[in-house]
Amino acid sequence: MARKRDRAAFMISVVSEQFDIHPQTLRLYEREGLLKPSRTEGNTRLYTERDLERLEIILSLTRDLGVNLAGVEIILNMREKMEAMQRQMEDFLTGLSRQLGQSQAAQPEASSRALVPVNPRARAK
Numbered sequence: 779m780a781r782k783r784d785r786a787a788f789m790i791s792v793v794s795e796q797f798d799i800h801p802q803t804l805r806l807y808e809r810e811g812l813l814k815p816s817r818t819e820g821n822t823r824l825y826t827e828r829d830l831e832r833l834e835i836i837l838s839l840t841r842d843l844g845v846n847l848a849g850v851e852i853i854l855n856m857r858e859k860m861e862a863m864q865r866q867m868e869d870f871l872t873g874l875s876r877q878l879g880q881s882q883a884a885q886p887e888a889s890s891r892a893l894v895p896v897n898p899r900a901r902a903k
Contacts, residue, residue, distance in 0.1 A: 788825040790815075797833060804833075810847050812836055812854065 794801045807813040808823070813832060815823040825833075832854070839845040839853060 787827070788830065790823045790825070793825050793830065793833070796830075797837060799837070807833070807836060807847075810851065812847065812850060 788796075790801050790804055793799075794804060804813065804823075808815065813825075813829055813836070815825045815829055818824060835854070835857075836850055839850045840847070845853065
């Protein structure tokens with residue numbers, strides 16, 4: 779899925795028409811580092827689905843909320859950091875869950891020797 783979203787597909791004229799935005803504005807967003815379209819060998823800009831999603835966010839921030847380009851850059855950077863932190867947290871929780879599952883599977887007799895025996899079937903529910 780990520781590969782399909784990253785595949786270059788749309789030229790600047792198509793994107794500008796689709797989003798009702800002047801091509802020069804798209805070039806400005808690129809100069810400001812807000813968008814990074816890929817290029818063909820002939821140096822034609824090609825926008826991916828991911829670029830279009832990012833453009834939607836940029837336009838929402840500028841048009842709907844009145845955020846200037848410096849603010850947009852800060853917000854986009856913060857979003858990227860938050861997404862990275864979310865992935866790290868999910869990876870951590872997955873690893874922790876895996877470790878807990880392994881340690882519980884390795885010590886089933888430990889709960890039977892506890893002061894208060896625990897039924898493993900009751901714990902799974």
